[in-house]
Amino acid sequence: MIAFHTWNTPNGRKISVALEEMGLPYTVHPVNISQKEQFAPAFLAISPNNRIPAIVDPEGPDGQPISVFESGAILLYLAEKTGRFMPKGLRERVAVWEWLMWQMGGFGPMPGQVHHFLMQPEGPARDYGVARYHAETKRLYGVLDRRLAGRDFVATEGEPSIADFAILGWAWRHERHQVDLAEFPAVGAWYARMMARPATARGFEVALS
Numbered sequence: 441m442i443a444f445h446t447w448n449t450p451n452g453r454k455i456s457v458a459l460e461e462m463g464l465p466y467t468v469h470p471v472n473i474s475q476k477e478q479f480a481p482a483f484l485a486i487s488p489n490n491r492i493p494a495i496v497d498p499e500g501p502d503g504q505p506i507s508v509f510e511s512g513a514i515l516l517y518l519a520e521k522t523g524r525f526m527p528k529g530l531r532e533r534v535a536v537w538e539w540l541m542w543q544m545g546g547f548g549p550m551p552g553q554v555h556h557f558l559m560q561p562e563g564p565a566r567d568y569g570v571a572r573y574h575a576e577t578k579r580l581y582g583v584l585d586r587r588l589a590g591r592d593f594v595a596t597e598g599e600p601s602i603a604d605f606a607i608l609g610w611a612w613r614h615e616r617h618q619v620d621l622a623e624f625p626a627v628g629a630w631y632a633r634m635m636a637r638p639a640t641a642r643g644f645e646v647a648l649s
């Protein structure tokens with residue numbers, strides 16, 4: 441059974457959604473990042489960047505255990521392992537890679553900065569940070585909205601891909617980074633479509649902390 445080391449955050453939720461959608465059995469091992477548990481030597485041994493999520497799969501390549509850190513790498517590993525939520529053709533796979541990397545490089549780090557600056561004491565530094573990263577976050581929602589116009593899923597047709605799971609983890613926190621999905625109707629429709637999937641819903645319901 442896969443050991444899933446995580447906390448109740450967007451990057452953690454990407455993986456709980458993927459595990460549920462893929463029907464893989466797993467155990468949750470909470471890492472309380474507000475209590476600095478991510479710096480424990482046992483966790484650093486599987487996640488040297490001291491960040492959740494990480495997994496340990498006792499049945500990795502050649503039947504040997506493997507650990508994986510970085511949520512994008514975990515999603516790619518799980519897709520490779522199961523043959524699910526990743527198309528077969530190279531052209532189709534490229535679209536999934538593009539949108540997964542788009543999420544990892546922007547649609548996560550930018551709203552994450554909004555969350556950070558909103559927690560700072562009031563003053564010019566907070567105002568500057570919130571304004572800068574909120575504008576960039578809204579730009580990214582605009583990019584996603586244009587991509588999703590007339591499409592059911594961000595990179596695939598017929599069923600979602602791991603790119604949808606990655607992006608959904610952060611869209612789940614749209615209220616926290618002060619984005620109104622009514623301003624982005626294609627994102628709003630996709631969000632509702634994804635959340636209506638029973639396995640995705642379980643991925644957001646499972647206790648991670």
Ligand SMILES: N[C@@H](CCC(=O)N[C@@H](CS)C(=O)NCC(=O)O)C(=O)O
Binds near residue numbers: 451511
């Ligand atoms: N690029 C990493 C980012 C992971 C990340 O930022 N995790 C946060 C929680 S969402 C964390 O563990 N923070 C703990 C810390 O900063 O020490 C990934 O996608 O896995």
